[in-house]
Amino acid sequence: MRTFKPKSLFGQLLLFLGLPLFILWGFSAVSSYLSAMNAATQAYDRTLLASTRTVAEQLVVHDGKLAVDVPWVVLDSFERNMNDRLYYKVTDTQGKVISGYDDLPDMPANTPGTELYPALAWFYNATYQGQSIRVARLLQPVNEGGVNGMAQIIVAETIQSRRYLAVRLLISSTLTQGGLVLLTLTLAYLLLRRVLKPMRQLSVLMVRRGSGDLTPLPDLLPWSETRLLIVSFNRYIDRLRSVLARQARFSADASHQLRTPLTVLKTQASVALSSPDPMQWRESLLAMQTTLDNTIHLTERLLQLSRLSRLDQTEGQAIEAVDLVKIAQACCFSSMAQARSKNIDLGYEGLPVAWITGEPVLLGEMCMNLLDNALKYTPENGIVTIRVSCDEAQIVWLEIEDNGPGIESGQVRHALMPFHRLDNSAEQSGAGIGLALVSDIARYHRTRPELLRSPSGGLLVRVKLSGG
Missing domain, CATH: 1.10.287.130 (Signal transduction histidine kinase, dimerisation/phosphotransfer (DHp) domain)
Structure with a gap:
């Protein structure tokens, strides 16, 4: 099943910010309604308990019998104030109904007593004449005129006022929190537009820019x-x-x-x-x-x-562990014919094995170019030596030494540039690419060649390579 992912940033904003806010809004609305209903219940229960106490105060004993004179004016005032129907029932110490509605539902068993008021009072919900009612039950002790025991006063009322108060509180809370949600999303949208304005300007600039325009971009993004x-x-x-x-x-x-x-x-x-x-x-x-x-x-x-x-260091290098001595000796054998044509003494000196990390084909090309350059510019009966050594820091050095004309220190930089041929020898067949190619291969291996004067006055080329 594919998940929905908005393509616009505002869609992402609505999905990852607006959706949780709306869910929290709904959860808060339900929580606010329950809290408002609980608050209204506590407020109206207090009034309902006051009604039962008013009735309890009217209990009297006549001729050894318990009676009650309920003040209807008081009950009418409660009804007028709360816009609810009020019902009551009073039973004597023997459980006989002495006043009120006989069919008012009794309290269910195991109903817990209230802890909010220091009295023998209980509150419970019931249904009477098809209406939901809230009932308060109060036990009133009687010890007068030969009557001993507990009288029971039950007062019930419909819950329209409670619901009305809870709904009013819910509407107020919902509107307030909804306004905060909408204000948050509106401010986030305005901030997003402000943030994206420089991005749009940059996009327009890039669209209008010519294919050959490589000037730096202006600082349009201020953050x-x-x-x-x-x-x-x-x-x-x-x-x-x-x-x-x-x-x-x-x-x-x-x-x-x-x-x-x-x-x-x-x-x-x-x-x-x-x-x-x-x-x-x-x-x-x-x-x-x-x-x-x-x-x-x-x-x-x-x-x-x-x-x-065209090689880019960010594309990754095709390097591996290679034996530099093996590459150097192979290049010597390949150049023997060229050396014999000028009667040049070509030889190898150094370690029997030297493992480094590098690209073997390019390393071989570098050795061949250095040997070709040395053999080309070394006069007849000269000496060319390729050498591989290792110092105490485990750095491997590749050296090619000849007794040719060498390169002056002021010409070293030009010698490593492509198509720059030095006029220090009678040899004029080169194109000035050999040392430039060596420099590029060395740079590929994150090093550089050193062009030095050899002890015999010729050229000594040294390349430092990473050990394997």
């Missing part, structure tokens, strides 16, 4: 509880603006980097087509093959850099 929403949204806009700006810059730089090899390919193809010499064709095809290899390598790096630039 401390809602101001955090604007602050959080503005921070999100700042991050989005930064991401879009980075993507736009990346697209512009990538298109520029791809345009150059495509232009070279077109030129090489034109040279081959314009020459009748087969040797020229072969040279052009070999050059085109080299250009295509460089373009494929550049495209792969661009795709990796683009993927990393």
Whole structure:
């Protein structure tokens, strides 16, 4: 069974505030009626007991018999004051009715006595001549003229006045409490409208805002509880603006980097087509093959850099326990052919095993980029070493050291930016993406690379990684 859930805030207000208030209102009305009826019963019982005492005062003994002279003027005054019918019955010490209505109902057995009055008095409800009546019973001791015992005086009255008083009290209480309920809901509705007015203004502003408008939102929500929403949204806009700006810059730089090899390919193809010499064709095809290899390598790096630039730390990282030594040694074996082509001494030093938490594919790409950069800029017969170590704080360090030209301290920041190639070597085939990709992978693992001068004067790259 589906539960009803209002879609509007005012509907929620009526459901979660108005409904309990109306239930409490009804419960209070019933409670007020019972309390009013109890109060009216106590008030009128006092008058009813006074009537029985008035009758008891008229008991006299004549010729050894108990008699009573009921003052009808008194009874009439009670009837006129209370707008109710009054009945009475008086019995002598022997239980014989000496005055009043013989058929008035007697008191039921086990009726408790009243604790409100210091007298032998009882009150009970009954029905007489088709009407509900309230009855007061009083025992009056008699010890006069040879008559000893207890006389019984019963006075009863209809309960219209009691009900009328209780209804009046109920109506007064219901109207007062109903007014409070309606006033509460009205004030809550006005407060809700006041609270929602800035929200509506913010909604109108967002609807009218252009798709490319990334300016911060104005502080339209004045309350401390809602101001955090604007602050959080503005921070999100700042991050989005930064991401879009980075993507736009990346697209512009990538298109520029791809345009150059495509232009070279077109030129090489034109040279081959314009020459009748087969040797020229072969040279052009070999050059085109080299250009295509460089373009494929550049495209792969661009795709990796683009993927990393879109990673958001809030989306969660695909990390696991990996052996950094295994990754480093695998990268060494993969780069052996490139090292032999320049007669470079490539080797591994360090721990036999080093477990860390990270993304294995990205860590392997980072190692390959660092080795590729070192092998590319290290001169022939040089030395490149990849090293994995661990300090006393259980921090794992990945190091790649070479004896190439190195990087000046003032150029470190530019070296980590994409498409910025340093002019510190005769090697000019790179696109300036390798170290930028390393920086992005390190940032993904919540660290950063350190570019230092090696003892041999070359470059020493150090990356701190979390131990497993």
